[in-house]
Amino acid sequence: MMRRFLLISVPYFWLLILFLVPFVIVLKISLSDTALSIPPYTPTFDWSDMGAFFRALDFENFLFLTEDDLYWKAYLSSLKIAVISTFFTLLIGYPIAYGMARAPEEWRPTLMMLVILPFWTSFLIRVYAWMGILSSEGFLNQFLLWTGIISEPLTILNTNTAVYIGIVYTYLPFMILPIYSALDRMDGSLIEAAEDLGCSRLLAFWLVTVPLSRNGIIAGSFLVFIPALGEFVIPSLLGGSGTLMIGKVLWEEFFSNRDWPVASAVAVVLLLILVIPIVLFQRNQQKQAEAEQ
Amino acid sequence: MQTVTFAPWNDPNEKPLIRFQNVTKKFGDFTAIGDLSLDIYEKEFFALLGPSGCGKTTMMRMLAGFENPTQGRIELSGQDIVPVPPNKRAVNMMFQSYALFPHLSIWDNIAFGLRRSDMPKNDIVDRVEEMLKLTRLEKFARRKPHQISGGQRQRVALARSLAKAPKLLLLDEPLGALDKKLRQDTQFELMDIQEKTGTTFVIVTHDQEEAMTVASRIAVMDEGRLIQVATPDRIYETPNCVYVADFIGDVNIIEGRATSVGPERYRIDWSDSLPPLTATSATPFSDGQGCHLAIRPEKVSISTERPAEADNAVEGKVLDIAYLGNLSTYHVELPGGTIVKAQTANTRRISRRNISWEDSVWLSWTATAGVLLAE
Numbered sequence: 001m002m003r004r005f006l007l008i009s010v011p012y013f014w015l016l017i018l019f020l021v022p023f024v025i026v027l028k029i030s031l032s033d034t035a036l037s038i039p040p041y042t043p044t045f046d047w048s049d050m051g052a053f054f055r056a057l058d059f060e061n062f063l064f065l066t067e068d069d070l071y072w073k074a075y076l077s078s079l080k081i082a083v084i085s086t087f088f089t090l091l092i093g094y095p096i097a098y099g100m101a102r103a104p105e106e107w108r109p110t111l112m113m114l115v116i117l118p119f120w121t122s123f124l125i126r127v128y129a130w131m132g133i134l135s136s137e138g139f140l141n142q143f144l145l146w147t148g149i150i151s152e153p154l155t156i157l158n159t160n161t162a163v164y165i166g167i168v169y170t171y172l173p174f175m176i177l178p179i180y181s182a183l184d185r186m187d188g189s190l191i192e193a194a195e196d197l198g199c200s201r202l203l204a205f206w207l208v209t210v211p212l213s214r215n216g217i218i219a220g221s222f223l224v225f226i227p228a229l230g231e232f233v234i235p236s237l238l239g240g241s242g243t244l245m246i247g248k249v250l251w252e253e254f255f256s257n258r259d260w261p262v263a264s265a266v267a268v269v270l271l272l273i274l275v276i277p278i279v280l281f282q283r284n285q286q287k288q289a290e291a292e293q
Numbered sequence: 294m295q296t297v298t299f300a301p302w303n304d305p306n307e308k309p310l311i312r313f314q315n316v317t318k319k320f321g322d323f324t325a326i327g328d329l330s331l332d333i334y335e336k337e338f339f340a341l342l343g344p345s346g347c348g349k350t351t352m353m354r355m356l357a358g359f360e361n362p363t364q365g366r367i368e369l370s371g372q373d374i375v376p377v378p379p380n381k382r383a384v385n386m387m388f389q390s391y392a393l394f395p396h397l398s399i400w401d402n403i404a405f406g407l408r409r410s411d412m413p414k415n416d417i418v419d420r421v422e423e424m425l426k427l428t429r430l431e432k433f434a435r436r437k438p439h440q441i442s443g444g445q446r447q448r449v450a451l452a453r454s455l456a457k458a459p460k461l462l463l464l465d466e467p468l469g470a471l472d473k474k475l476r477q478d479t480q481f482e483l484m485d486i487q488e489k490t491g492t493t494f495v496i497v498t499h500d501q502e503e504a505m506t507v508a509s510r511i512a513v514m515d516e517g518r519l520i521q522v523a524t525p526d527r528i529y530e531t532p533n534c535v536y537v538a539d540f541i542g543d544v545n546i547i548e549g550r551a552t553s554v555g556p557e558r559y560r561i562d563w564s565d566s567l568p569p570l571t572a573t574s575a576t577p578f579s580d581g582q583g584c585h586l587a588i589r590p591e592k593v594s595i596s597t598e599r600p601a602e603a604d605n606a607v608e609g610k611v612l613d614i615a616y617l618g619n620l621s622t623y624h625v626e627l628p629g630g631t632i633v634k635a636q637t638a639n640t641r642r643i644s645r646r647n648i649s650w651e652d653s654v655w656l657s658w659t660a661t662a663g664v665l666l667a668e
Contacts, residue, residue, distance in 0.1 A: 187390055187392060189388045189389075189390050189392040190392050190394060192357075192359055192379070192386075192388070192392065193386070193388055193392035193394075194394075194405070195358075195359075195378075195379045195380050196357055196358075196379050196380070196384075196385055196386045196406075196454075197380075197385065197405050197406030197409060197453070197457070198380045198406050198409030198410060198457070199380055199409055200380055203409075207405075208394060211396045212395065212396060214396075291439075
């Protein structure tokens with residue numbers, strides 16, 4: 001009994017130190033007021049007068065978030081960008097995963113390697129590389145001009161399109177891997193059985209392959225959607241002034257405005273929004289584990 | 294009284310349901326099926342029997358439409374089905390892995406094929422209920438495949454493949470995943486269902502006992518060729534070569550040279566020191582031709598005394614006794630070192646058995662007991 005308790009307490013202790021404590025600190029800052037001091041908020045924690053400390057905390061910053069429409073617009077815009085990029089990631093990732101699962105056995109480790117390979121380079125460098133590709137003098141425009149498809153360079157960099165390209169590119173492996181693992185486990189004779197019972201190839205895919213890879217699709221979509229929602233690097237490097245994302249707003253509040261309390265309030269709300277898909281994701285994983293027993 | 298025996302293959306006017314015409318199937322350089330012709334008739338329970346890699350599964354997959362022959366023609370009711378895709382064939386298959394859809398209930402699994410046809414909804418419900426009843430699965434209709442036992446899954450697979458009332462049902466090692474006892478029960482159930490529905494069954498198996506039990510005719514295959522196609526009793530009693538004799542059941546093969554000693558009667562010289570054997574054969578052998586005498590262990594009698602009247606009698610020493618409960622198989626070593634197996638039914642209790650290890654015994658059999666084979 002004691003041993004089991006010790007064993008369980010290790011991950012919980014880990015979560016407490018690395019997740020709950022930082023969260024409580026952020027929560028506390030979000031309830032404070034800005035101040036021209038170091039750190040730039042008040043009150044600071046004071047053991048001697050706890051009553052005064054707690055009295056100084058209020059929800060002013062959260063109220064402020066509802067007053068300025070920048071914030072909820074940024075949340076909605078982030079949500080929209082995350083949903084659309086998740087959709088495109090699925091659209092591109094599914095055929096890739098399908099192709100991998102259908103590839104000859106001896107090719108699969110190589111294909112898997114190719115999917116993971118980009119992770120060997122820094123994420124930041126890869127996003128910078130996209131700037132080189134998408135800019136008006138970039139490779140893409142030069143190539144399109146050379147082929148004669150366009151006569152004027154396209155403006156892609158610093159638009160939402162560039163953000164979509166960046167997110168889809170960055171998170172594609174997170175979509176491919178769970179779908180691949182679901183498809184790889186599937187018994188190939190199921191498709192033959194469906195065809196034998198009167199399905200065309202396409203209908204067999206829709207009625208058998210898609211439902212059986214459903215858990216992979218859900219897992220992949222959450223793995224893309226959750227980080228995309230709070231994404232900061234991609235919109236700030238590839239997006240333009242018109243790209244409104246909450247991650248960017250958060251960064252600006254912290255580092256440009258130095259308004260830590262409002263920034264913390266933005267972070268707390270973002271976390272609360274993210275809790276919903278995370279809980280749904282966990283549920284899906286749990287259901288999958290139960291089905292496999 | 295004359296009984297009507299089911300033997301459409303002997304009737305020259307009967308049209309076969311399936312006809313393989315000079316079918317060849319190659320995978321790259323490998324020839325899986327080599328120039329094979331075969332007729333299968335309506336209402337038959339036809340078994341394709343052979344070791345793994347003999348081409349039996351390829352034959353079945355060509356019937357289902359998952360493989361196309363490299364050369365030749367496959368007819369179903371007189372129509373060439375080679376260009377017809379699997380989903381348009383009046384052929385259904387029961388897969389070795391059962392291939393039940395894990396995301397659908399038993400009911401929906403059985404209804405799956407019916408829903409792909411233009412059958413009205415009410416008829417689908419009736420048909421599924423009928424199939425559930427036929428396979429005694431009514432209680433499990435709402436469950437998912439992973440919530441039922443292996444034997445039940447096997448019945449779901451059967452019900453699903455029978456639901457569309459195909460002209461031809463293909464069964465790929467249908468009982469391979471079941472344990473022995475359940476397998477035997479299921480064999481009889483399969484025969485029962487085949488008879489009730491009147492569907493033509495083609496079963497692929499490597500289990501000769503299974504093929505013998507269920508099939509009306511058996512095709513013994515090896516390396517993409519048909520070795521012998523006949524009823525189970527013909528396959529067992531009159532195999533046409535040593536391969537078939539050896540593949541089906543237990544057999545003693547004695548190699549020698551034949552000399553004609555009368556009408557359809559031959560003397561077989563097989564040992565320098567032991568007297569020749571006598572055997573009958575309808576197939577003619579020329580004098581001095583090499584031959585194999587194939588004789589089943591149960592047709593060899595074993596006794597402690599020399600039998601008075603026997604066409605063939607040899608003396609030997611008991612080397613091993615395999616006690617199988619109902620039967621005992623004696624491995625008897627003859628003076629030249631040849632080992633001959635003799636099988637007797639254990640009609641007496643074991644304590645009263647009078648033959649033991651190292652005993653000197655006499656083996657005897659009649660001239661008609663064995664089959665004389667050229668190769």
